Amino acid sequence: MEVTMIDNPVQNPQREQRAPAPAAIQPEEPPAFQVENLSVWYGKKQALFDVTTNIPSKTITAIIGPSGCGKSTFLRCLNRMHELVPSSRTEGSVRLFGQDLHARDTDASIVRRRVGMVFQKSNPFPTMSIGENVIVGLRLNGVRNRAILNERMEKALRMAALWDEVKNDLNRPGMSLSGGQQQRLCIARAVAVEPEVLLMDEPASALDPIATMKIEELTQQLKANYTIVIVTHNMQQASRVSDKTMFFYMGKLIEYGETKQMFFQPAEKKTEDYITGRFG
């Protein structure tokens, strides 16, 4: 294995379990994330209150809720991006297949290689070509073998459904692509490091309907290999793409269930009010 440098040093129980798979009875998949009593403060302001939940693997979980409800904070806690705010502080634990991501001796950059992220605003690196953008995560994590880099580049671009559009333009700047293509390039960049989870923070909110549709189709394809958590403001989008939905309000996880259930028969009054557009 030449690529050990970016492979996760921690064991991955999910992959181990799958290895012997005797096609007969699938044991129930362990959850990807186990979040226990997670609270987050920014300075004195508490942004998240005592969230306890599981996020299943190889499914799409949508997080909905009004602005400032803590959904982005929750998402960022899943790969420790919340730490970029210097005044942030957390209590409780977040485990990914058993490993405590917030533990003191867990390296944030290793967490982020396991849990990739796509942002609201597409942000290809302006100094890099399309190809360089895709492999930058591998290259700057120590992979030098050109053959491996090229192979992963093509694989990632194919996964992001971008290969056919850019295969002849890999040396053009990443910024030369259209908005929707840029966002798919960012998805390719995130999957190139082969994470286990993909977090998406309103990945389509800046895109036109056609580009949005492409991103949504893409999430359905990626679901086969990745656990996906997607924050969205768009309720139709949540109902279209996700298997499970979480509703956050005022920093609390109000309701969590099967997406169909949530949208047709929400258990909580607040969820119903939000989904039917009475506030938010």
Next chain:
Amino acid sequence: MAFQSANNHSLRKAFSFLVSVGTFFCAILVIAPLGIVFFHLVDKGASSVNWDFFTKLPKPPMESGGGMANAIAGTLTLLALAAAVGVPIGVLGGVYLSEYGSSRVNWWLRFFGDVLNGVPSIIWGIVVYGLIVKPTRTFSAYAGGVALGFLMLPIIMRTTEEVLYLVPQGYREAGLALGIPRWKVIVHIVMASALGGITTGVLLALARVAGETAPILFTAFGNSFWNHRLSDPIAALPLQIFTYAISPYDDWHRQAWAGALVLVCFTLLVNVTVRFLTRGRTVKV
């Protein structure tokens, strides 16, 4: 009659017009010296800027001809030494301010940076005289380079900080979210995006110190011949201009004018280069 008639209105318009004309003339006055200086230098110095000026050593007094080749080479050498001191320290200081420092520490760093920027350049000459010239018992190119390098530090630090601030936060987040270590994100993504701006800051700082005379006087000292070792005194264009300008010889005066013209053209060239470099970049000064 709360509001006065059209009379008042036209008065206001006239006054407004006068103010705009007045400020325009002040703005012209600000840049007028550049035109006057440049015209004067071309008038007095252009005739002495010739091939010999760039290729020959100075001649002894009363002999005509000769050039400032050693001073031009000396100034370029000093600038290279200054860059070797000022660029790494200044750029890394700017990186600290933009990427690492807390707002309290940054406030003090910026404050002292601004104070340093305001310190008269001759002070740097004296400081380096005490730090390097006295202990080594000789004026040297090294000492001159260090003095100019100190002068560049606060300028480079601030411009670096400012252009790094202009790099959108999204690029840092995207890099970190790929699991790339922070220092690599800063070097390969943030600084790479701001390279045009950082280069601009360095070039402007070089242009700014290229004409400094006072700090050179106490450190590089000047030299009428070629410099062969950096631990020896070295000539510099501004110093040579100074020496020639206060001399009693007409020929030296002409050469001083020519030297001044070359120096101003160098500054102009750097500024034009900077404009060219930063044209159409996403991040600039």
